[in-house]
Amino acid sequence: EDQVTQSPEALRLQEGESSSLNCSYTVSGLRGLFWYRQDPGKGPEFLFTLYSAGEEKEKERLKATLTKKESFLHITAPKPEDSATYLCAGGTNAGGTSYGKLTFGQGTILTVHP
């Protein structure tokens, strides 16, 4: 069974205090590892897609990396507006027909204090 596990469940940082979120996965036929940000009461907002081990992508204070077993979301010098739930998801082509199914982790709730 496909599984995505995120840690920690919650992370509290001071503004400017860099850290990393972890996402480990066991997804058969993995085709893409996705990171999303979700604010309370809203739908997830797409951040990154990583396709292969060794790949890295950056956006402002966020940097996502991928290995064969896990992905990391590094947050450098975070600001209070970075507070949100960060979701990791694996995409699969199991059966060769669909990339429209994502298996999500439970998310990491990030709180950045000023």
Add this chain to the structure above:
Amino acid sequence: KAGVTQTPRYLIKTRGQQVTLSCSPISGHRSVSWYQQTPGQGLQFLFEYFSETQRNKGNFPGRFSGRQFSNSRSEMNVSTLELGDSALYLCASKREGLYNEQFFGPGTRLTVL
């Protein structure tokens, strides 16, 4: 470019009733997926539609169904509502092809009393 829209945004129903939720994808996106989000289970895949055909389904009972129209708009239906169906229902659309990211709508908050 307009994003994914979902209607209604909020619904309150009672047990045993049925409900229909609507989703309009981003223009040009032909794949529409539905997810259920609850505090206990997180985001769980319900089903995906492409070209008016369901091509993937998650582990939900048959009370959950959906359809897609020729303009790619999609609806999902939940019959005989149960208290446990209270959740945020999210719709996502994507372009067809390898690795294309999914873009989510704001969701419909369903409360079953």
